[in-house]
Amino acid sequence: MKKNVYQFSEGNAEMKPLLGGKGANLAEMVKLGLPVPEGFTITTEACMTYLTQDHYLTEDLKSQILTALKHMESSSGKKFDDTEKPLLVSVRSGSMYSMPGMMDTILNLGLNDKTVESLAEQTQNERFAYDCYRRLLQMFGEVVFGIESQRFEQYLTHVKEKNNYASDNELTAEDLKEIVKVFKEIYLESVKKEFPQGPIDQLFMAVEAVFRSWNNHRAQVYRRLHGIADDLGTAVNIQTMVFGNSGQKSGTGVAFTRSPATGDKHIFGEYLINAQGEDVVAGIRTPEPIDTLAEKMPKAYEEFIKIADLLENHYQDMQDIEFTIEEERLFVLQTRSGKRTAAAAFKIAYDLKEEGVISKEQALMHLKPEMIDQLLHPVFSKEVAKTAQEVARGLPASPGAATGRVVFDAGQAKKYVEDGEEVILVRRETSPEDVEGMSVSNAIVTSCGGMTSHAAVVARGMGICCVVACANLTINEAARSIIFDGGVIEEGDFISVDGSNGIVFLGKLEMEKTEESSVFKTIMSWADEVADLNVRVNAETPKDLTTAFAFGAQGVGLTRTEHMFFEGKRLTEMRRLILAGDSAQRKAPLKKLLEIQIEDFTNIFNITQEKAIVIRLLDPPLHEFLPHGAEEIRQLAKELELTEDYLEKRVHSLMETNPMLGHRGCRLGVTFPEIYEMQVEAIIRSACGLVKKGINVAPEIMIPLVGVKKELTILKELLIQVADKIIAEENITLDYTIGTMIEIPRACFIADQLAEEAEFFSFGTNDLTQLTYGYSRDDAGKFITTYQQKKLLPADPFQKLDVEGVGELMRIAVERGRQVKPDLKIGVCGEVGGDPSSIAFFQQLGLNYVSCSPYRVPIARLAVAQAAIMK
């Protein structure tokens, strides 16, 4: 028979999966000799067996519970249903991960019409005894029978109003007796059942109810939001009651060993005299700050401080401790690592390390990389957000907060900005033509698209806050208005965007800015010390590069040259090039683009200096550069001096049914080599310029979308020819390398062949994921949300690497590539390059670096450190 019940004395802190966090920590505290009320824990396994197989309490389980109960009775000297010393217990849920308030608790179990009298007699406190009983009736009714709490509360309120009481404390024993009577009637009325008088019946019913509460709606939602698996189950803790509500020498409270808001080292908490646990949480009475306890009950206070210190040292982390004082005797009911703000987390980890409690590595493991977002992006203060009017909720695509006037297109955006206004670009979805408008906006809001839609990717790349998929907004770009559930927003109206939480507010909300603290900087330097993987940035604009280096990027993992072609005169020249009828007509735009690109790369190299930099040659399908719609075609035709008819046909001929799978990347390089030649010329000429000034730039030129070896062979030969000719002309030494992006499944299988040509690999996990799943990033939004809701996908694979599929392809590629070149430098430059859980996998794979958007650089730096520690 499986052991389903553990005495507290049989467990320890390591047993969280089986005993839940609460049960394991109670056991640990018993081991430490702390004053913990006697009890036992029913395992999470028992819960899952109940939920998935039995759906009732088996005789075996019942007998194990009763054995544990006997033990409790004999050592406490109290007994269930005893007329002299009745045993009362609490029944509490507690799963592996803390899910505060999500599951159910019942206090004072064991009371009935008989034992309530015994308790009154024993404590000489009738009021207290009936207060316990009415609480049990209320909690048991809600939890076991699902009676609405309203029904009990209404009557309680009625009694208080009738007697003009300000608080529950004023209720008399008589009042409470009456209340108990009425509460029992509520049972009969609501569920046609009597309140069960047998304590054992109460106990079994309570255990079942707690088991079932694992699957209640709010618990399910919480788990989905926090990525907690559904098959963990909850443990049930049965513990002897101690009574904070047994008089003025009793009380109950919660305290943190350090400030959860700032991390400062002082006890932070509150308590209530003459109250039971839930009264503090419920907020009916205002609790008092913990330090006032020093005066009221100095002995208990002193003991608590000692215990708090001991627990923090024992767990090597800031603790959140629940305690109860019964007649001046202190009991600890729970301890756990306390939730805290990002700022507090960093301060606490830093302090604990400085205090010598934990090592540098432990300090780093204390932190969640994603928290850094909160530290670095400006935010709306909670107060402000609470009272503001929400317009929409969407996906939090790019963190931060911003306010500005609504605009609907790039032209208006620029016009407003030129007039000194701040703007937020709102569109159904964005396209490359909007990039210029996006770059001048404070935030982007779209009604369509997902976390990796164009708007989301570009916004994150630019470090602009962004909310996408605001499905309830009807954006009428033509009418220049937005219809939302509560009204209409016109162009020029102010809105505020919270990109970290995916909320759009009406009006201009106030913001708080954040600065990198010295604590933060120190911790990040520890991270760099322990890391194996380097962290690079995906960036091409001077602004992004500067930001990323300030954030500690160790190089550039991806410079997307196409982003440089999307604005102003560059776009015109690019269009002229694409639309040219023959190579003679191509010459002029190529020459102009060459000049522009030389300027671009010179600017970039001036920032990156001698840092590693991967430059990807042109990647997107040609038609991305083309005009859409009749009006734009008309204008462009005029500009390029072409007939509209010709232009329309040419644009049409460049259109593709599935551009993502079309004529792009190295395929363009092969069929249309002039562009790559021009780009490499620009890279090499710019680099030569810096080398002459004594700065040894070493560009890593990357050929995208390779699927067959010969693509790489042909293009490498071509590009080397171009590059070496210039280097010879310039008569200098320039170290450049040519590598390839691994983003086509087939490339993974032929990685050995590619490694014969490539001097480095960089995984383009975005495309690789698209092709491995057959999901278009532009379109997957239509079903990926449903998929996540229905749990077909554990996470969005564009956000978190899919280890089973994409990961396996990567493993094959790394193995085969390194078979040919054992020292082959391999990085990742897709979205997941900045995702901590993906980074752990990249560490296992033995990659050399990850690369991500500027604002994710610090997150990745912490994540690579953690990955190195856990390896």
Place this chain on the structure above:
Amino acid sequence: MKKNVYQFSEGNAEMKPLLGGKGANLAEMVKLGLPVPEGFTITTEACMTYLTQDHYLTEDLKSQILTALKHMESSSGKKFDDTEKPLLVSVRSGSMYSMPGMMDTILNLGLNDKTVESLAEQTQNERFAYDCYRRLLQMFGEVVFGIESQRFEQYLTHVKEKNNYASDNELTAEDLKEIVKVFKEIYLESVKKEFPQGPIDQLFMAVEAVFRSWNNHRAQVYRRLHGIADDLGTAVNIQTMVFGNSGQKSGTGVAFTRSPATGDKHIFGEYLINAQGEDVVAGIRTPEPIDTLAEKMPKAYEEFIKIADLLENHYQDMQDIEFTIEEERLFVLQTRSGKRTAAAAFKIAYDLKEEGVISKEQALMHLKPEMIDQLLHPVFSKEVAKTAQEVARGLPASPGAATGRVVFDAGQAKKYVEDGEEVILVRRETSPEDVEGMSVSNAIVTSCGGMTSHAAVVARGMGICCVVACANLTINEAARSIIFDGGVIEEGDFISVDGSNGIVFLGKLEMEKTEESSVFKTIMSWADEVADLNVRVNAETPKDLTTAFAFGAQGVGLTRTEHMFFEGKRLTEMRRLILAGDSAQRKAPLKKLLEIQIEDFTNIFNITQEKAIVIRLLDPPLHEFLPHGAEEIRQLAKELELTEDYLEKRVHSLMETNPMLGHRGCRLGVTFPEIYEMQVEAIIRSACGLVKKGINVAPEIMIPLVGVKKELTILKELLIQVADKIIAEENITLDYTIGTMIEIPRACFIADQLAEEAEFFSFGTNDLTQLTYGYSRDDAGKFITTYQQKKLLPADPFQKLDVEGVGELMRIAVERGRQVKPDLKIGVCGEVGGDPSSIAFFQQLGLNYVSCSPYRVPIARLAVAQAAIMK
């Protein structure tokens, strides 16, 4: 030192890779004791070393050649440059695979101003000697120095005209001496060099020229067309000359041991008296049929017949033999397997088996599966095609020949057909809306798209001939005309389409029909006997199913249910369904579609009876069913009683950027389960209908596009529920299975998980290839042709399975799937299912069946037999 030169007596027929076909067969004939003129072969390896490394004849190679030459001199008793018995040799190319006429040959090498006199004296035939010399000058000039043949021919013609000669035979010795003089002047004039008088110089120069001829343009083109690798190289055969031009008792000829046109068993060939080899080919004189030789030179004829029999028996195949008779002495100069028509190939293989020369398996291996196309599709006779006016050449997408009137859309197509006319649908490209029009057309022609474009796939599926990618056609669908290089074609004009060769002709060409012969049927029955893999068909229309079963399909590997929704009232209901705003509005169209589908499946099952049949649930993106363009939207809005505005918005909201990677297949099944429920209901109800009549239909229901296990789990559960409810209602036994299509790379990696749910797998190699390469079938035409030309791809991976990438994914899927279910039934239903070279790989993988379009079924039947034999 490497052995680069082999005496004929040192080789044999197995050494083709090293000695080339001609060299190896000459060696084999020497071994057989046949009268072969003395000689030796320089290896293909020597050629490749010359071409890729040395670019000159090394001293080592020269010395090996000279040693072989010495041997030849001593055993023939003739010597180079000898004044009494001058040795003359032929220098001929000969690669591993026959490339007739593609590379160069020089005869009579060794002649010069001195030896020509000796030859005249020795043979007492001055005319003969100078005829040989002028031939050498001409061939050597062309081959070694690249002098245009025109220059020599012009003068020859001039002499003949001056003297009123009808043929070369009338040239006198004096004429020929003058010709030789003038030919030598041509050398000086053209290349400023004398004709080299030294026979050794001649020989070395000739060998180099033959080596180089491996890379001449026409040889390269031939290799590309016939899939011959570029790194094989050609051998060079040096052989003592025998003279068919040494008088009236001499001659030269070519003969087949059986008819290459029909396969009938009789010697088939022709010869010329007093001529050298190239005269027969050149067609200047009309050769005489071989049987007349029996009278003219009975001894030589008899000997030849004996040798022909011997060679055919020895090689166990019909032979193509070159011979020369010198003064009534017969010499065999070459033998090889003769090229033949498809009909002849089948007849010969059948006869050889029946004659006991070869086994059943050998007979099957004699045949090229692709040949069957020629046997089964009607064709234009060669005579007709030669004189017809070509309008365009494109890709031969679907074989066969057809004529008809040009139409530009489905509506016109139907109108013409209703009037009793035959039509050919001509479009820029086709879309699902054209399917009805395609089905009534005799042929399809498009100006865009590739071998797997919509037009190509559907046409092959329907067995309709089709030419795609006719780039030179400007199809103006609005103006209803086609502009081609030679003029304009209007709607209603006749054109003729040769789908086997990818040619479009003007006018209505006459056709020849083909019937399955009894020989063909017998051979196919042999194929079925030896095969391991079954052959199924991809089909859903009664016509296609009937055709396929007549062609021997053993089941249905893919029934595409979406094809059933594209016509007439079905499309309207499907549109009503998709455009419905809520589930209430969906009910009516679902009910109608259910009725239609029950009818569909009943019709199908009535044909397939108890044969295995895989039915794929709806696969394409929803918007494929939607109207395109304002006019169609207007009509549909009227039909469905919706506002145009609403309809346009709804259509727009269903549009996807990359539909191939979008909301389709099982993703629709998950988010929109009503359609799959309806389809399964229809399948099961129809099947029940047949079961009640005693026909045990056993549908295999296939869920497409699965990438994560839970898609399959959820849908399987749902569909089983629907199916089992109906089966219980009907109170019968029905064996149905539920399986999945493996077409997403990720599915291959999780095949073990999928095998836990799936009762069968079917590889969708089209999608799998798309995703493995990242090539959209709709768009890849833009670069795939360039890729094949530049040899980046050995073949179109949609036509021939890519073993390195797609194949490796398939191997992973088979291994993992069978790990869980050792007997898992696995098939292939993509385009490559009918491709012989891909089938060889599927045999290795251990698949259970392949499935292909109806007209490829016999090809696949032969290919699976060959794969089983070669395993």
